[in-house]
Amino acid sequence: MLTDQLARVVGQRLPGTSELLTPDALAFLTRLEQTFGRQRKDLLDRRRLRQSAIDAGEPIDFSSATATVRSGSWKVGSIPDDLQLRRVEITGPTDGKMIINALNSGAQVFMADFEDANCPTWSNMVQGQVNLQRAIRRTIEFTSPEGKAYRLNDRVATLMVRPRGWHLEERHVQLDGTPISASLFDFGLYFFHNARELLERGTGPYFYLPKLESHLEARLWNDVFNMAEDELGLKRGTIKATVLIETIHAAFEMDEILYELRDHIVGLNAGRWDYIFSIIKTFNRTMPAPLPDRAQVTMTVPFMRAYTELLVQTCHKRGAHAIGGMAAFIPSRRDAQVNAVALEKVREDKQRECADGFDGTWVAHPDLVPVAMEVFDQALGDRPHQKHNLRSDVKVTAKDLLNFNVPGGRITNAGLRNNISVGLQYLEAWLRGFGAVAINNLMEDTATAEISRAQVWQWLQRQAKTEDDGQAITAERCRAVLHEELKRFSEQHGNNAAVNANRFDDAAEIMDQLMTGNEFPPFLTLIAQDRLEQVADAAAVK
16 A cells, blocks of 8 residues: 655665765655565565465476467577677676775776675665766765775776665665565665666666576566656666576576566576575475585586586577676685685686677676676677577476586585585674675675585485595584684684674574574575674664
């Protein structure tokens, strides 16, 4: 039911709040939430019903109801000039230093992330929006504690923004006493304040859409885009989006997702880490055998090959860009040998993507931009993309997408410990407000933490054994490893004044719950959010 009440800010009044959450901006958010809030919740209910059906043995397949969409000859709409060349895209959170470095990195696109690489404290959400406003207007600056100044170059990457997924809420802004959609909050504020400015500067409001599980969820985004364009008097199709295919359900509906967003969509992205997590989450009880160590679930295993080849074929058939997966390696400043080995793996991964027909790829660190760019430059030459490569040789069936066999895959002691260690370290940093965390020379975000905790839960539930010693993975064993890792990191950081307010005890409690609970929590962020709010909001008051 629509009301005359405006959305109300219940978060702390922080620097930037008054310029961001103006009465007009809140009115815009209110209209979005009133119009689409109920539909969003209905779609989330649909997710739960579908999961219950899968748990009961219902198979997944391509829908007969949308067969005509898949067989049709339609194409997506026009693609702006500054989204035609997308060979290398860099991603990261919305703090000032990251924004400047990413825009200056030499990548063609920077995806500013309010989602998996961001910790959703109220301060992060407000300051991130303010930082993007300043970046667009080229007034953003950052000075490090050491006095180093960061400013934008004359030529910068094209900016895209990833709002949070449909499943999340923004607790600090409420309508009729209920938190509004985090997706609508992130999208709405960025669009309202920046769409016209972006267009005047020769670009546009461009977005990445995460965690979609059906074409109906894509339709909801399309309806949001239509309304937002109408509200600001912009022509249809001004907003452009790329959708991350990072759930097994979306993999079965790629054509349909493109079709629903055809006036606004420009491409699909292979969100590899979330996709693996989605496999474990969806088939946590029904998979014939649990997946092996995360390091062994590479892009060359059968189900990942099927998913990525189908993505390229589908995109090119419809005139859309196919963007490859993340290279998360962080180059070492000390170990040249580590760098040499890792960079060769990055190069091989990007060469495989080029050979598969991808038009571009993702990296997490500026030092990886030239590595990936060289590979795509060699493969594409003067062409901005390779959409002429229709991949007519690809014949992917439902059986291929659901073939979770990993040849030679093993569950090992090292894999168990690594999952628990990564999960613990990431959660600890997340509880301190960091969403992108350097762990073992990799830039980890929420997706890799999700895989880590999901694998441990599945191994425990399925009574798996580590193959190097034949020992069962039990709750007691997992807790023993967790305690060892907790002790190790607590001792490492205990005397470090910079991190003496660490959250390892809280992180360990959450990790224990995620690993050993009887039910599988769909998202770790929903479990950890309450602990985050308690500390973050208290800090904001100070």
